[in-house]
Amino acid sequence: MNIAPEKVVGLRFDLHVSNGTTDRQLMESASEANPFYFLVGHSGLPFEFENALIGLDAGKNFDFTVGMIDAYGPLEPEAIMDIPNAVFTDQDGKFDSENVSIGKYLYLEDEEGQQHRGKVIGLGTDTVKMDFNHPLAGFDLHFSGAVLEVRNAEAEELAHGHVHGPGGHHH
């Protein structure tokens, strides 16, 4: 069976990233013992990632690059913000230094109640510097691996828009 829209796919893969100034670095991987499963059309990954896999069947290897523009776009300088320390203090005025430290990811809510995931990259006197860019923004993505499984999706999986069972949702 070939990979096509609405099929369930299991992969092993390595994701290496590069940005033109550094060597490729391994960012993420899924092993044969613990594959990455997704429903084609609903992986949550860039369209070009799924598109590059269309037509492959189980046992086939792949090795392709999704360029930065087709992936998560460039790093946006305006997505780096200084957030007042007051946002991270409790009612007693105590700064949450346990959770707000360099390298940590935090969710902040904007005025519309939308959650945004950001990384703490600096601690100032009055502000916390946070980077709200997607962690893969600014990178070309190099995927290599193999297709382990391709199957039809169950009606319930299609209705939910995700894979059930091993490697998927349990509920």
Ligand SMILES: [Zn+2]
């Ligand atoms: Zn479900």
